[in-house]
Each structure stands twice: as structure tokens, then as C-alpha cells.
Amino acid sequence: MSPKKGILTLSRFMFEQEREFPEATGEFSGLLSDMALAAKVVARSVNKAGLIEVLGFTGDENIFGEEVKKLDIIAFETFIRALDHGGHLCVMASEESDGLIKIPSYHEKGKYVLLFDPLDGSSNIDVNVSIGTIFSMFRRISPDGNDGTLEDCLQPGYKQVGAGYILYGSSTMFVYSTGTGVHGFTFDPSIGEFLLSNEDLKIPERGNMFSMNTGYVNRWSQGIRKYYEYVTTLDAKTKRPYSLRYIGSLVADFHRSLLYGGVFLYPPDAKSPKGKLRLMYEANPLAFLVEQAGGAASDGHTPILQKQPEEIHERTPLYIGSKDEVKLIEEFIQGKR
Ligand code: AHG
Numbered sequence: 001m002s003p004k005k006g007i008l009t010l011s012r013f014m015f016e017q018e019r020e021f022p023e024a025t026g027e028f029s030g031l032l033s034d035m036a037l038a039a040k041v042v043a044r045s046v047n048k049a050g051l052i053e054v055l056g057f058t059g060d061e062n063i064f065g066e067e068v069k070k071l072d073i074i075a076f077e078t079f080i081r082a083l084d085h086g087g088h089l090c091v092m093a094s095e096e097s098d099g100l101i102k103i104p105s106y107h108e109k110g111k112y113v114l115l116f117d118p119l120d121g122s123s124n125i126d127v128n129v130s131i132g133t134i135f136s137m138f139r140r141i142s143p144d145g146n147d148g149t150l151e152d153c154l155q156p157g158y159k160q161v162g163a164g165y166i167l168y169g170s171s172t173m174f175v176y177s178t179g180t181g182v183h184g185f186t187f188d189p190s191i192g193e194f195l196l197s198n199e200d201l202k203i204p205e206r207g208n209m210f211s212m213n214t215g216y217v218n219r220w221s222q223g224i225r226k227y228y229e230y231v232t233t234l235d236a237k238t239k240r241p242y243s244l245r246y247i248g249s250l251v252a253d254f255h256r257s258l259l260y261g262g263v264f265l266y267p268p269d270a271k272s273p274k275g276k277l278r279l280m281y282e283a284n285p286l287a288f289l290v291e292q293a294g295g296a297a298s299d300g301h302t303p304i305l306q307k308q309p310e311e312i313h314e315r316t317p318l319y320i321g322s323k324d325e326v327k328l329i330e331e332f333i334q335g336k337r
């Protein structure tokens with residue numbers, strides 16, 4: 001809890017932000033409140049997921065009479081249903097939809113664009129490991145009033161007006177920024193509210209935790225292998241070896257790096273020459289947050305936020321976390337070490 005501000009709900013905090021930062025106008029509050037509502041619904045499904053399995057279900061129906069769907073689809077449909085009628089959005093795009101997601105013709109078209117990964121870390125759902133949702137927001141560039149366009153979606157990351165993630169872990173957290181710092185809220189199910197728990201999060205300049213799937217070591221480039229060799233070499237002076245932490249859910253691995261310091265790496269490899277992670281709804285939003293928190297995010301050569309996207313689902317290598325650690329990785333990749 002933020003001592004100086006007592007118990008603050010997400011909506012109360014956003015109200016205070018509007019007063020403190022004139023540029024933080026209330027226009028996001030409605031959109032973020034809709035996101036938070038969807039997050040609560042998805043959190044309930046995530047927490048019940050195992051239960052449905054245990055209690056069994058008949059064919060496509062569980063005993064709650066609900067159609068049993070993959071959690072990715074439940075999350076995807078929940079965010080669409082919560083966001084498509086608020087009048088804030090003109091178009092959406094998501095990992096779970098090949099094309100753009102139009103706002104139904106009978107709903108007002110808003111000024112914003114939302115791109116999102118409804119469920120990140122899906123491979124961890126069945127083993128009760130933390131998973132998440134990641135979202136990115138732009139201001140539309142096409143004329144107000146009509147349907148949003150592909151051009152509205154394919155904007156470089158530095159043009160984001162907001163971004164965030166929900167972490168469905170031991171507790172459910174809502175972490176976001178609209179350009180005036182990164183703020184974390186923890187869900188209190190007893191009152192059904194997200195309460196301020198981490199105000200103005202800053203990532204430590206350095207951290208000796210690294211996060212990558214070292215099983216792929218023989219697929220990596222020379223530069224990344226040299227980095228791996230460096231961080232695993234014994235040298236007390238530079239606090240090496242680093243500790244390896246890798247959960248396999250980007251949101252969880254990123255959240256730990258944000259709080260403790262350190263770096264997350266998903267390099268390109270023989271199997272995924274452009275990397276596995278998506279620029280628009282995984283790398284960009286987390287890069288926006290980490291820069292707001294004083295960290296860095298790069299594809300090894302270019303800051304993630306400076307990349308001009310060519311298509312909605314394009315992939316990118318991702319090195320993200322403490323500034324000094326990302327710089328060190330770039331030096332190895334660029335052959336400077
Ligand atoms: P998603 O579930 O949205 O497809 O994302 C999974 C991603 C990311 O969460 C994680 O960092 C990465 O996949 C793990 O990939 P590997 O299993 O190849 O390590």
C-alpha cells in the first residue's frame with residue numbers, strides 16, 4: 001500500500017493522476033477501467049480452470065453449464081466483450097485474431113487502438129504456473145468517427161499512449177503506465193478491487209538475474225553464446241555467475257525483472273530467425289513500461305520502441321530489463337566484447 005496515500009483503488013488513483021498531471025487526461029480512465037473489469041473476469045476463469053477439470057464436464061459443457069473453451073479463447077472473448085462497446089476504441093488487434101477486430105457498427109467509434117495478447121504463457125495454464133495478459137494502446141491517426149485502420153495499428157512503439165499487463169499469479173496484479181510512471185495494483189477479491197501496491201515502479205540499473213531458455217544454447221548466435229558464457233563465469237568482483245530464473249511466461253519473467261532488476265532475453269535462433277515474441281502486443285507494451293521505469297528494451301541493435309512495424313503479428317528478438325544489462329547484451333551481439 002502506498003503509505004502516503006492510504007488505500008487507493010485503481011479508479012481513485014486514476015482520478016488523482018488526472019489532477020496531478022494535467023496531460024494525464026481522464027480519457028484513459030474509462031478504457032483502463034474496462035480493462036480492469038475484464039481482468040477480474042479472466043482472473044476468475046484462470047482460478048477456476050483447474051476446478052473445471054477436477055469437477056469434470058460433459059462433452060463441451062461443464063457442470064456450471066458453461067461451454068468449456070481453452071483459456072486463451074475465454075480471455076480473448078472476455079476482453080473483446082468488455083471493450084468493444086465503451087466508445088473508447090476504433091479498432092483492436094490480438095494474437096488470437098489473424099485480422100483486425102472491428103468495433104460493431106452499432107457502437108460509437110472511439111479515439112484509441114488496443115492491441116493485446118489475451119493470455120501470455122499459455123503453455124503454463126495446465127500446471128498452475130503464473131500467466132498473464134499484455135496490452136498496448138495508441139491514439140488513432142485516421143480521421144475520428146470511422147472504423148480504425150491497419151495504419152492506426154502499425155505505429156512505432158514510442159507512439160504508444162499507454163500499456164500494461166495483468167499477472168494471474170499467487171495474486172492478480174494490474175500494472176500499467178500512461179506515460180507518467182509505472183504503477184502496480186493488487187487485486188483484493190474480498191472487496192473486488194485493484195488496490196495500489198507499487199506506485200511509480202523503478203527498475204534497478206543493474207541486476208544479476210538473467211532469464212532465457214538456455215535449452216536453446218546450441219541454436220544461438222556467437223554473440224549470445226559469448227554473453228551466456230560471460231554471465232556464467234565465476235568472478236566475485238562482478239558478482240558472477242548471475243542467477244538464472246526462467247518461468248516460460250513472459251509477463252511473469254518480466255515482472256520479476258522489473259521488481260528485482262536483471263534482464264530477460266529471447267534471442268533469434270535457427271528455429272525462429274526473427275525471435276519468437278511479437279512486437280506489437282508483447283515487446284512494445286513491455287518496452288514502454290520498462291523505459292517508464294528507467295530500464296531499456298532492444299532487439300540487439302535498435303530500441304524496441306523505435307522499430308517501425310510492417311505487420312500486426314511480426315516477431316522480434318527481445319532483450320529487456322535493467323539498462324546496464326541490456327547494454328551489455330548489445331555489446332556482445334554487436335561484437336564489441
Ligand atoms: P503465448 O502463450 O502468448 O504464446 O506466449 C508464450 C511466450 C512467452 O510467454 C514466453 O516468454 C515464451 O513464449 C516461452 O517460449 P519458450 O517455451 O520457447 O521458452
Ligand code: MN
Pocket residue numbers: 117119120121250282
Ligand atoms: Mn504471449
Ligand code: MN
Pocket residue numbers: 072095117118119120121122
Ligand atoms: Mn498468448
